[in-house]
Amino acid sequence: MKVEQISIFIENKSGRLAEVTGILGENGINIRALSLADTSDFGILRLIVDDSKKALKVLKEQKFTVSITQVIGVAVPDSPGGLSSILRTLDQHNVNVEYMYAFVERSGDNAVIIFRFDDVDEAIAALTQSGVKILPGHKITSI
Amino acid sequence: MNSPVKTLNPAAECMPREEIRQLQLRRLKNTLSLVADKVPCYQSKFKDSGFHPGDLQSLEDLHQLPFTTKEDLRLNYPYGMFAVPLRDVVRIHSSSGTTGKPTVVGYTKEDIKVWTELVARFMTAGGVTAEDIVHIAFGYGLFTGAFGLHYGSEAIGASVIPMSGGNTDKQLMIMQDYCSSVLVCTPSYGLTLADRMEKQGIDPRSLSLRVGLFGAEPWSEQMRVELEQRLGIIATDNYGLSEIMGPGVAGECLFKQGMHFAEDHFYPEIIDPDTGVVLPEGSVGELVITSLTKQAFPMIRYRTRDITRLNYAPCECGRTLARMEKTRGRSDDMLIIKGVNVFPTQIEEVLFKIKGAEPHYQLIVERKNNRDSLEVQVEVNEHIFFDEMKQQRQFVVQVEKRLAAVLGVSANVKLVEPGSVKRHEGKAVRVIDRRES
Numbered sequence: 001m002k003v004e005q006i007s008i009f010i011e012n013k014s015g016r017l018a019e020v021t022g023i024l025g026e027n028g029i030n031i032r033a034l035s036l037a038d039t040s041d042f043g044i045l046r047l048i049v050d051d052s053k054k055a056l057k058v059l060k061e062q063k064f065t066v067s068i069t070q071v072i073g074v075a076v077p078d079s080p081g082g083l084s085s086i087l088r089t090l091d092q093h094n095v096n097v098e099y100m101y102a103f104v105e106r107s108g109d110n111a112v113i114i115f116r117f118d119d120v121d122e123a124i125a126a127l128t129q130s131g132v133k134i135l136p137g138h139k140i141t142s143i
Numbered sequence: 144m145n146s147p148v149k150t151l152n153p154a155a156e157c158m159p160r161e162e163i164r165q166l167q168l169r170r171l172k173n174t175l176s177l178v179a180d181k182v183p184c185y186q187s188k189f190k191d192s193g194f195h196p197g198d199l200q201s202l203e204d205l206h207q208l209p210f211t212t213k214e215d216l217r218l219n220y221p222y223g224m225f226a227v228p229l230r231d232v233v234r235i236h237s238s239s240g241t242t243g244k245p246t247v248v249g250y251t252k253e254d255i256k257v258w259t260e261l262v263a264r265f266m267t268a269g270g271v272t273a274e275d276i277v278h279i280a281f282g283y284g285l286f287t288g289a290f291g292l293h294y295g296s297e298a299i300g301a302s303v304i305p306m307s308g309g310n311t312d313k314q315l316m317i318m319q320d321y322c323s324s325v326l327v328c329t330p331s332y333g334l335t336l337a338d339r340m341e342k343q344g345i346d347p348r349s350l351s352l353r354v355g356l357f358g359a360e361p362w363s364e365q366m367r368v369e370l371e372q373r374l375g376i377i378a379t380d381n382y383g384l385s386e387i388m389g390p391g392v393a394g395e396c397l398f399k400q401g402m403h404f405a406e407d408h409f410y411p412e413i414i415d416p417d418t419g420v421v422l423p424e425g426s427v428g429e430l431v432i433t434s435l436t437k438q439a440f441p442m443i444r445y446r447t448r449d450i451t452r453l454n455y456a457p458c459e460c461g462r463t464l465a466r467m468e469k470t471r472g473r474s475d476d477m478l479i480i481k482g483v484n485v486f487p488t489q490i491e492e493v494l495f496k497i498k499g500a501e502p503h504y505q506l507i508v509e510r511k512n513n514r515d516s517l518e519v520q521v522e523v524n525e526h527i528f529f530d531e532m533k534q535q536r537q538f539v540v541q542v543e544k545r546l547a548a549v550l551g552v553s554a555n556v557k558l559v560e561p562g563s564v565k566r567h568e569g570k571a572v573r574v575i576d577r578r579e580s
Contacts, residue, residue: 007530009523011560037532042523042558044532063561065523069530098531116530 009065035101093126170435181226238385249439262295265394269379273300278323282308287389322351330362334513337373359482401466416474
């Protein structure tokens, strides 16, 4: 159920993002989804790629500080109110969302939301119980 | 005749050189027998070097004795180096230590009397009289600066405004309303005051200010010119360190040709910081000081780590006491930031304690608008990298808080990518000091 996400520390200066994506490209690693959180000094780049093990290895070789985090992906009907009902469910179960980001599936029917929870297992239980469709990891990395 | 040269204690300050040396030898013998009797650290130092205080025949014999370092003070923290019981101590001060713990120093009533006189000497030499209103903008507290100048001013009979540091606008208001005529602060704070006056449209000539006594950090001749012109004052330098006494160890007269060293109370040597060998008169090297009259906290051959030079030629002012040049730097890695002593090892300790994994770091010291600023760049590694921004920022705030608590000055922490800290021949460059001085 869980998806491996890689997080990379990057300084907030020109060319760093291009550097990371360049390394991944050269190694034939495809980026599936991405989000960037930043401050004036630094940023945390979060990626879901088709081969996270390899991405971790090549980025570490290039001296980047990288970590792997377990997140989950949820398919949300691409229609008004889709996300809202999921968030309400989480709220009712007292599950905290640390951060989230979204992208739309190639088919265009569903949006995929990537969630980072403080307690992943509890979140999975709450969502499953409420009938929310959690996407298997391989399905997301191979979108 | 109304000579501009005023001397507080001409008998001591203008003593013929041969008499200074005789006085020093007599006082040195007393000091050595005092520490041999009372201070275990010196007892073992003397024993190890096979020295008996009774053997001392000349001042040069002192060269046989080992040095006292900040490490000795750390090992004997807090009261181990005191030569009198605490009941005879009337004051305690302290300064920052190289690793965490500060250095504690004590004074007897007699020590305070001597200290007061020595401060009054350089204040008099710098032009302060009983007519003056002395505005002290050093922080009052464990730091010796404010209290030293406070007592010295009172001894001269001047009126003291114990303003303490910070709150620049209030400083200016009081300076205007209370007619401060003497300013006591760090030279960089003097420039901050000048900046603020300019901003508020205050003409320094409309104030009563006429004299500035600046110390607690090294400063250049260009800074003197700037302070004198922008504040409309005569600016003199003074030197001291809490381990020896505090301000008053040396201070300039109005001829500004070096700081008169209180040789009747302290014996100075200039050594090669690498070999420890005493250098010939007039050489540039590290200043080593032995106290000659201190009771509570005598120091034998204390390595100040300050690089300077001594000039034994009598001064135009009539004083015969050796003159110490402005310090040219340090023989260790200590930094003086906003008048506070900062050691890179203190920062290392804070970083180490936070995560147990010692990250690479670099200190960047700058002077912006005449204010020192300290930035600590920390290379991020897996131990201090968080996937959540909230935690990552919390980490930065936590480090900043601990640094402020340990160093006594605020620091900005900036996280950088691994490999950002420049290495020179494999060794990380710990400090980049961009201040001109």
